[in-house]
Structure formats: structure tokens, C-alpha cells
Amino acid sequence: MIIKSFELEKLKSLNFNIHLIYGSNEGLKLDIIKNHHLKNFEGEILKYDEQEILINKDEFLSSLLNQSLFDDNKIIIISRATDKLTDVVREIIEKRKIETKVIIKCSNLEKRSKLRNLIEKEKKEVCTPVYEDDYRTLNIVINNFLKENRFNISQEVKNILIERSAGDRINLKNELFKLGNLQISRNKLNTDDVLKLSNLAENYSVFELSDNYLAKNSKRVANILNENNYSSEDCILIIRTILNKSKRLLKIKNEIDSDKNIDQVISSFRPPIFWKEKDIIKKQAQSWSTSEVKEIIFRINDLEALIKKNSTNSMLFVSDFVSNY
Numbered sequence: 001m002i003i004k005s006f007e008l009e010k011l012k013s014l015n016f017n018i019h020l021i022y023g024s025n026e027g028l029k030l031d032i033i034k035n036h037h038l039k040n041f042e043g044e045i046l047k048y049d050e051q052e053i054l055i056n057k058d059e060f061l062s063s064l065l066n067q068s069l070f071d072d073n074k075i076i077i078i079s080r081a082t083d084k085l086t087d088v089v090r091e092i093i094e095k096r097k098i099e100t101k102v103i104i105k106c107s108n109l110e111k112r113s114k115l116r117n118l119i120e121k122e123k124k125e126v127c128t129p130v131y132e133d134d135y136r137t138l139n140i141v142i143n144n145f146l147k148e149n150r151f152n153i154s155q156e157v158k159n160i161l162i163e164r165s166a167g168d169r170i171n172l173k174n175e176l177f178k179l180g181n182l183q184i185s186r187n188k189l190n191t192d193d194v195l196k197l198s199n200l201a202e203n204y205s206v207f208e209l210s211d212n213y214l215a216k217n218s219k220r221v222a223n224i225l226n227e228n229n230y231s232s233e234d235c236i237l238i239i240r241t242i243l244n245k246s247k248r249l250l251k252i253k254n255e256i257d258s259d260k261n262i263d264q265v266i267s268s269f270r271p272p273i274f275w276k277e278k279d280i281i282k283k284q285a286q287s288w289s290t291s292e293v294k295e296i297i298f299r300i301n302d303l304e305a306l307i308k309k310n311s312t313n314s315m316l317f318v319s320d321f322v323s324n325y
Contacts, residue, residue, distance in 0.1 A: 022106035027169035043073030148320035214284040235314040253290040
């Protein structure tokens with residue numbers, strides 16, 4: 001059965017052995033496992049990679065299916081799973097005699113995926129897709145953190161944190177943790193605190209590069225590339241930042257195409273745009289057509305796949321992308 005990420009409270013009332021979690025949102029996967037499986041769990045936690053199980057398939061199944069009444073309570077977490085694991089999962093389902101919970105983490109699975117279809121069709125097992133975080137879900141992450149740690153920040157600070165997290169809740173939580181430590185000695189946190197404390201702020205060139213690429217400031221883009229020595233991890237951050245900013249730009253362009261004034265669109269946009277960014281975002285909106293922004297988004301997805309396959313030349317690929325409009 002399919003249980004969506006906002007329905008996970010239903011897990012408490014279900015009797016299941018297998019939970020398949022698939023998608024690109026690694027931070028949300030970690031949150032689901034931590035909050036809905038490991039919270040208050042006192043048994044043994046076993047972690048495997050798919051390849052380990054496939055190499056020792058018979059041994060793994062034997063240990064899982066032949067548990068005695070005296071075995072400790074266990075949770076098994078399988079990472080980097082693919083359709084190659086389907087036969088193993090099918091055998092576990094057919095036995096239906098295990099007490100151990102098996103959590104399977106996968107990247108994106110297509111609709112025709114054998115593993116995905118197997119779990120989705122099983123009424124007694126659970127499948128949860130995890131999609132990329134948007135402004136709403138990241139804002140919820142911030143508000144939950146603030147509530148748990150009993151302090152507050154302005155909406156402007158929240159917007160900066162969300163923008164600079166590049167859509168990644170793991171980055172966002174790291175920055176919130178540091179702000180939480182800082183607020184112990186401060187009555188109030190402001191935007192300067194965020195800019196000074198954030199690791200992402202130290203790599204501000206990544207955000208400046210992204211903004212100037214979308215504004216078609218080719219000279220500034222060339223200078224930023226020459227001034228910085230980016231790593232392969234930075235390259236992923238660059239293209240994901242451009243991707244997030246491109247998606248925002250596409251929403252702005254769609255509103256402008258509906259015969260709305262560009263200044264009005266930027267002023268009323270949600271989430272609110274930081275006042276220092278309004279001029280460059282206006283230039284971005286004037287520099288591209290809606291169809292061109294869509295093309296950027298498609299090209300970035302292809303570029304990320306290329307970089308992951310060939311990280312050695314990642315900076316070459318990124319430089320070529322941002323230098324050629």
C-alpha cells in the first residue's frame with residue numbers, strides 16, 4: 001500500500017514488516033526512519049547495503065526467516081536498493097512469519113519498477129515516495145525546530161535559511177543547529193547572525209554565481225569562476241542552487257505571462273523575496289522567456305546525472321554550462 005509522507009502517523013495502527021522509502025529527498029528519508037521507526041526503539045538496528053545482501057542472499061534470508069522466540073527485537077535498514085532486491089523482498093513477503101521490520105531506502109523508482117510495484121500492491125506492506133522539499137515543507141522543518149528548542153526568528157531570517165539551504169533539509173538542519181547554539185547567548189537573532197554563521201554564507205560565491213548566471217551577467221560569471229576553486233561537491237551545490245532559483249523564476253515568469261506587472265509579481269511573490277535580491281531577480285525575469293527557463297531546468301537535470309557519472313570533470317561541465325547561454 002502507498003502511505004504518503006504526510007500520512008505517516010497511520011503507521012502506528014498498521015501491522016507491517018516492510019517499508020519501502022524511495023525518492024531523491026535523503027533528508028526526509030532520514031527523518032521518517034528516525035521519527036517513525038527508531039524513536040523509542042530499544043532493540044538491535046542492523047544496516048546493510050543492497051550489494052551485501054545479494055552476495056550473501058541465502059545467509060541473510062536464513063537469519064531473517066528462522067528467528068527464535070528468544071531473538072532480540074530488530075530493525076533492518078537496507079540502503080541503495082534497486083530492482084535487483086525484488087526477489088529477496090518477494091521471498092520475505094511470501095513467508096510472512098518474521099517479527100523484524102525491514103526498511104528499504106531507494107533513489108527514484110520509475111512507475112514500472114518491479115520493487116515499487118511489488119510493495120505498492122501488497123496490502124500488508126508500506127511504500128512511501130519522498131519528493132523534493134519545497135518552501136512549505138522547509139518552513140515546517142524550521143517551525144518544528146524552533147518549537148522544540150523554544151526560540152524564535154523572524155520570517156526574513158527563515159526565508160534566508162530556506163534560500164541558502166538549496167532545497168536540502170539536511171543543510172537547513174545543520175544551520176538551525178548552529179543558530180540554536182548561538183541563541184543561548186543572544187536574546188534575538190537577526191539576518192547578520194545568519195549570514196555570518198552559515199557555512200553556506202562562506203560559500204556565497206555559489207549563490208552569486210547562480211544569480212549572475214540567471215541574470216546573464218557573463219563577465220561577472222567569468223570572474224567568479226576564475227576567483228574560486230570549486231570541488232565536485234561545490235559543483236552539485238551550484239547546479240542545485242541554479243535549479244531551485246530557476247524553478248522560482250519559472251513561477252515568476254508564469255505570473256508575468258498572465259498579464260501581471262513584473263514589480264507587482266516580485267513584491268507579492270510567496271515565499272517573500274529578500275529585498276536585496278529584488279533587482280537581480282527582476283533582471284533575470286527580463287533576460288529569459290518562459291520556454292527558455294523550462295529548458296534550463298531540463299538541462300540541469302541532465303547535467304547533474306552527467307556529473308554523478310563523471311565527478312572528475314564536474315567543474316569542466318559546470319563551467320561550460322554557466323558560460324554558454
